[in-house]
Amino acid sequence: MTDPLLQLHGDVLAAMRRGPRNFAKLAFALADDEEPADTDQGDFRDRVAAAGAGDGLTALWHRTLTGWDLAEQADWSTSPPRTDARRADAYDRLGFDTTLRKVLDHAVPVFKEPGPTIISTTPTWWYSRDTAAVRSFYWSAYEQLLRRKGWSDAAVAGLDEASHAVVERLADPTRPDAYGARGLVVGYVQSGKTANFTGVTAKAIDAGYRLVIVLGGTLNLLRGQTQRRLDMELIGQENILRGADPADPEALIGVDYQDDEDWPEKFVSHRDRPSVLGAFDIERLTTRDDDYKSLATGIRALEFDKQIRTQPLYAPDNLHRAAARVMVVKKNKSVLSKLIKDLKKIGGPLLSEIPTLIIDDESDQASVNTTDPKKWEEGKVTRTAINGQISQLLGLLPRAQYVGYTATPFANVFVDPGDGDDIFPRDFLISLPRPTGYMGVQDFHDLDRTDESAAGSAERAHVRGIYDDAHGDRLAEALDAFILTGALKLYRASHDPSLEGHFRHHTMLVHESVRMAEHADLALRISSMWHQAGYTSQEGHSRLEALFTSDFLPFADDGLRTPASYEELRPHVARARQLINSGGTPVLVVNGDTERDYDQPDLDFDRTPNVWKILVGGTKLSRGFTVEGLTVTYYRRRTQQADTLMQMGRWFGFRPGYRDLVRLYIGRAEPAGKTRTVDLYEAFEAICRDEETFRAQLTRYATLVDGKPQVTPAQIPPLVSQHLSWLKPSARNKMFNAELVEIRSPGEWVEPTAYPTAPADLRHNAEVWRPVLASLDPEPRVFVTLSEGDQGSYIRYPARTAVLSHSRLLGIMRDLAWGRPDLLAPHLEYLSDSSDTGCATDDWVLILPQTSGVTSVRAEMPGTEPLTLVQRQRNALGVFNRISGVSHRQSAERIAGRRPLCDDDPFATQFHQPRRGALLLYPTVDPSLGAPANLITQGAIDPAKVVLAAAFIPAAGSPGNQGSGVRFRAIDSSREGEAVISTVR
Structure with a gap:
């Protein structure tokens, strides 16, 4: 059934690419009929006022108004983004009356959450909103997928804005002279950085970047996760199948997602090969299971066809007709050596024509040069293996743009700004806003409390010590909390089937040590405790009932269904126990020295329908790897580096439908003779203060003065702080270039x-x-x-x-x-x-x-x-x-x-x-x-x-x-003797 009003508004808004214009006049101009089109504001107002969830017309206006609210570039308005004044300017230009404005404001409130913070020296004129709208094939497909996944209009608009801010600071891929920008994007731990760089990749290849190299972690486990995300949300079914008929079983032999539960329904579809639709294809040079290998067909896969051979590849007539190549590679010396060897076969002249985007996920891991400058030979930089290979890639590809992504940027900003071959973000540094719905440090720590002796609401709701006077070690209680929260998820899903997708996986993380021998002993101990817990006995139910009444019912989310008594929940406990104990054990040990150690089907959140397990591990679970459905964490491992400790915070992330169930059992300071043991909770709070100080200073210096940036990334004042004396910002070998600037005492x-x-x-x-x-x-x-x-x-x-x-x-x-x-x-x-x-x-x-x-x-x-x-x-x-x-x-x-x-x-x-x-x-x-x-x-x-x-x-x-605390800055070898900003005011 057609929706004439939706169709009319869709046509009119599509013509407003440059911003809002008089709606009635434009509707009349676009009408096919000789009579004026039906543009009565009353019909529109009544439709929006009465609209329920899923109304297409309201959704259309939600996207449009939110996009205008957030746009940094708005020639049609002098009002700042995210303000009522900006929205009023839009209504004025649309010609809407007061009554309609009130209805729209109720349906689509002005989005006032902060946007990305940007410190940049790079001109942004080449990538305007008009340019992005003209070439947006892959971004549009990605945007539509996110909406189908349930992303709100505000969330999509925020991602659009943040990813646009990155791409516009890359070099114009069609510029005659080669330039390689260097940038850093700072997010929060497990806060959707992958979504951002997927959006950046989509916009960049739409704009003309034809080789994308994603450095996806140091393990196949992590690299495979990243490859799957890009394949599912950006590259799409048709590019994966390479033109094969999805209905032909023989054509599907060898396709790497045949055993994936989400294939093909949840993979983006372009409805045909993009090249047939007037766009361009994406060729994958890596797959979910296979990292980059020396190309069997020689260098052909890395050569680009030119429509006009007398012009370089970056000429628009060639660039926008050529297929893009995408690869996701491990930060591994052997893998990167193969890639560099193949690139060298192509030769410098051709490589100098390829607009390339290098995205370095977890860019403070392995990518930073950790050699001691004091041991370098005179006048020569000695580099670690991965840092040296990244430097080679940047040298081989003069048009390569390097964008690092991390939640812990301290090691990156300590890189020498004067080393032109290194990865210091000389052109831009972008701090992403804290996403809506994200559970971060602020959700576990009450930073604004004034009474230091009293726990605030966040701590009371989510944080528990690993000991108490009555029972000693609370690991058994944490296990009870795990089965109890699983039962609560099942209860909620039984009353709201839409939540089932959020509760597909249910996990608990136990992180005590980096020693693999201790992991085995701990797993055996947990398994023994589990089987002795008596969850089917009356004693077990009584214990769970007491925990539910004391520790979950008081903190239940009013917006989520929660049983009034344990008796309502009791039928779901047996099912939760069954799911957790599937395969005969509730525990998975996640560690190892080789990739083979991590190839566990029960740990594959993509291919396994339900992972309901207790994960025991150390370092390999502390960075990059997303523990899906994580609800209960028992954590007592100590480290002396702030960035390492923050990366261990796997309990941070998005917890739709079960935020109130999240529990963190963490080491607190306990009496030990006349000394105090380390308070890990206090350490995380100190990190949070360090992080907030860093972001606040970025925000301060991001404000333009007379249209110009106050500072460049290389001139950033000492922003890295340390609030605990024993907890350094980063490892010692990542701080050779750090200069102590201030000790707050x-x-x-x-x-x-x-x-x-x-x-x-x-x-x-x-x-x-x-x-x-x-x-x-x-x-x-x-x-x-x-x-x-x-x-x-x-x-x-x-x-x-x-x-x-x-x-x-x-x-x-x-x-x-x-x-x-x-x-x-x-x-x-x-x-x-x-x-x-x-x-x-x-x-x-x-x-x-x-x-x-x-x-x-x-x-x-x-x-x-x-x-x-x-x-x-x-x-x-x-x-x-x-x-x-x-x-x-x-x-x-x-x-x-x-x-x-x-x-x-x-x-x-x-x-x-x-x-x-x-x-x-x-x-x-x-x-x-x-x-x-x-x-x-x-x-x-x-x-x-x-x-x-x-x-x-x-x-x-x-x-x-x-x-107390300290602050650092990076030493710039190219600016010796020059004045730098050394005081933050």
Whole structure:
């Protein structure tokens, strides 16, 4: 049955490629009839107001209005995207009245979620929306597939926008001079990066890129997942069959998806070979099961036919008629060597004509050069194998565009920007927005809570420790949660059949160690616990009922059907147990040294109808591999690299229909004698803060000023931060090129030890400190501290004091001569930060202890009263060890707010203010110069013999401050001596 109104609106909107125009006038111009077309706004308004789910006309307008809302390029509007003002401009140009506007706003709310954040130097003029619309064969097919899969109009429009932002920053494939852009796209762990680079690939080949190389992980398991996604959602049935009749059984022999449950129904269909439809075909050079091999037909598969042989391939008349080649290859030395060897056979002149797109999935893994620059030969870069081969590919293909994808970009931004043959994103860096429906770190951590002692709503709903006082190890409880959540999924599917597709797989992940021997033992332990759990017994049901009542019913999603009592759920528990125990065991071990170890049918989420298993593994389950249906995680493995830890977060992702069922059992800090064990939950929260700081700074510097970018990617200020001292941003061998820029230390001691030895420098420092020493209170104050380890024993010491403004102390620290200025510079960077999140210190109390003892003597320096000298020995490296006294530090910590105030220490209490720091100053003599008494002449000492050593503690700040941390930047070998932005404000 035809829908005249839908057909009319479809024709009119199709003519609005350049933006909204007067709807009624355009409808009249397009009408075939002599009489004006039926454009009455009342019919349209009534249709939209009464429309139910699936109405085609409403869906059409949803796509159109959302696309106009999001468009960055809008010549027809001066209003920013994602605003009511932009929507109003569209209505004005359409000529819609107030009533219709209200109806449409109700049906299609303005999409105001943030878009991608872009820092770029690349011009975008070549790839306009008009250009994209003219050539959009594969993108249109991909877009339609996503809508059939249930993607919302807003989600599709957001993907369209983000993928367009990448493609427009590649070089124009038809440009006469070759240029290879380098970029990086930063997403979230398991947040749909593959969807983005599939969209980028579709748009890029539509635009003219004819060779696409996807570097798809380091395992066949991951490479095969990526190949299947591209085959299913982009390349399509007809290109896979290469013209064979899908109804002919013999023609299908050898097709790699014959055993795939989703073939062919869920694979995109172009209805015929694209070349027959006026587009161009895609030839696969790899398949689901076969990585790139030396081409059996020689180099023919990599040669491109030209319609006009006298013109280069990149000439439009040739380019838009040539088939595209797509390959998904492992980051493996042997595989890439074969590809490079075949490319070399073609020869430079021909390779220089091929517009190529190289997409590097998980680009911080294997792709980064991890050799130590200190071990390079003079003037020559030594590269690791994969990094060297990527460099060769980029050199062989002058028109190759490199786009790295990762959720953990720290290793990538530490690459030397001055190394033109490496993968630093010199042209653009794009941060993708957090997708709607995604469960990320923010869903498991309450980052905005102010009461540190109370768990917030996210933690209460989803996070459990791996121990509790009543039962000890909670692994058995995690198993109960797994079978219980499986039963809840079955219950929901029984009431809503549309959810069955989301519940096809149901998994639990147990990640304790990287050692394979321990995986086998753990799997045996879990299997034994499972079979002893008694899930069919009354005791087992009672235990599940108690867990359901206490831990799932209170957190049930109001929008999802949940049984009011366990009795309603009980019939589904048996089926859940049966599915999990299929094959006789509930456990799969996922590890190994070879690819063969991962070739497990029960682990193939594509070919196996239902994977309901407990997966036990380590490293191989911690990056890239998507654990479908993951609902319960038991995690206790520690690592010291933030990017590695974040990649282990397999519990992040999309959980349609079961967000409220997700549970994370994770290692929390437990008492262990007088020390605390590592809090993995705290570590993930610190990573989240690091990540949010990075993204926030990208957003800040992405804003154009006078139409120009504030910074290029190579000029990005130090954006990589570290909030936990033991949790580094990346592995040490990925940080050879990282430069420490700032150490944030509210409430933390900073004690410089690398003081100068030259007499002139020491005299200079004495002169810098002289006005401060002259301003010390003449009468000493008596501070009181509790002796460590001897409760009830107090230590009293006199000290001269002064109060200095923050600016004055900062000026002194900057003016002093230092033996190693680079060691203090990161601390000065923090002290110099006057932003809201910077150093929260207004002034400082200077404390100069008046020590006593057989080695303590008093002496004057020019312009000072007599001061007590202390003795400290420099070590073999020429620096002091700790100078400050433990008892002195207690009073300073009270002043700075790190230690509670104490009535027994009245002067520290008197000096304390919320934004005040403390500084201990020690006139120090190295005994290697002789006894202090021997250095004194007539009560005075030469300043060239004295080191004025300091230790300081900035104000601790409020309980909700960001705490300590560090920031890094990449060293640019090509910009030595040039100014770079080194302070984030």
